[in-house]
Amino acid sequence: MNPKEIPEAAIAEVAQAINQKVNKTPNLSSPSTVDGDVRTPQYFEIIPFEEIDKSDRTFYAIDGSTNQREFYNGVCIGMYAAGYIGYNNGKQIRLNDLDDPVINGKTYFPSTLLICSDFDKEAIFDELLNLPPVKELFAFLGNPTDWSGWADDPDKTKRTICKNTTTLYSFCQNILEWALVFEIANLSSTKTGDFILRDGNLRPLDIKQKYIQRLGKYLNKKGIILLAITKNSPIKLQLSSTFRAIDIYLQGDLKYKFQFAETEERKRKICCWFEVSHGDLAEAYNEGNLIIRKGVYGGRGFGLYFVARLDYVEKLQNYDWVVADLNIYDAIPTVNEEMKPFDVDAAPRDFQKLGMIFKELTRLTQEHYLLGYPYPLAEVHNFVTLKRDFKLEIINRVKMALYEKAHMEHVDIENMFLDIHSRF
16 A cells, blocks of 8 residues: 555545534433523623623733754754733733834743753753743742642653653643733733633643642632633534534524514624533543543643634534633632532532623624634734744744854754755
8 A cells, every 4th residue: 555545444434433423413402591501502692793892801812832843963943932912992902011012912932942952951841930920820839849740749740741842842831821821810900800811721731730720719719710712622523413403493493582682683693602511521532531520629620611602603503613611610609629520510500600701702702804713812822823934033043143153164054954854
């Protein structure tokens, strides 16, 4: 077999697996709302477009990025970064003290870029832990020595993380992003009712649950809403048939009897949200995966999975759904470390607060270029992402610095950054 040819049987197996997921019988008992059941769709009317910027809440968004380039001679140049931006009344606010009229957000970068040995990797690890936001987060957590989800011992954590360059940069990015959540929460401009959005979930592997859940509790007490949102999740494939059932019900029944406040029919949009059941989580991942465990003990982080449709795009009923991981302390006021998963399932949800959170999010999801997805997350991604040009730029700048020093031959400088794979 030609190694570039993919066997037809493998393609057929992929198609069959997708078909089975998409066309399975949904676990949802009914697409209509059942009072008091957070696992049934909760429908609400979208905030009118002309009112989306009329809010004094500040919506912060955090993201991070990594990029690296390894060369045949063992040299690696790389970087991680994380930062945040904020919007108030529809306008981006200044969060830095730079003398720049365009850049309003705040970012953090390391100063160590070169890796020639394991000592350099360890220097990058140590620099991360000494960045001001990271030091402040761990001080808040009590400066524990067993904070890492990778190992109980700090030295063992460092050795484990530094074995692989990609793991190291990913680890640094994730820790810094969590530190920025704490930094935003303590900004003088942050107030009760503000939102902090991040990509992904609220279930970090890098920090143990018994420590990171303290951050969730702290944010809840301050009245700051933290949630993570993603469009890329196995939960969406698992719920494909559920989304279709909801769409059929909405288009064929609900929209004719829904009590709209909007008088113009073309502007009427029904949104909805519901909590993802344990059964669907277990099928999307697997029963033993700690990421699906509900509660703040024996699992990961402090999230509670929901799905939401925060705008409506006809004929794209799967596309415009997002997976939202909410701070469990906001969703379940009575949650505590003693509760088992079945206790968490049975605990009452704060329907009023949940409804407020998802309705407020529709202020952010009506931009024409990404309907249904909060635009601050798209903007912060563009703000901090280390794009492909990073590699070319940093190589050219290092070369220039070497040429200026005139301590190396021209051919040695060029060979230092030779991409040998491009020659074949």
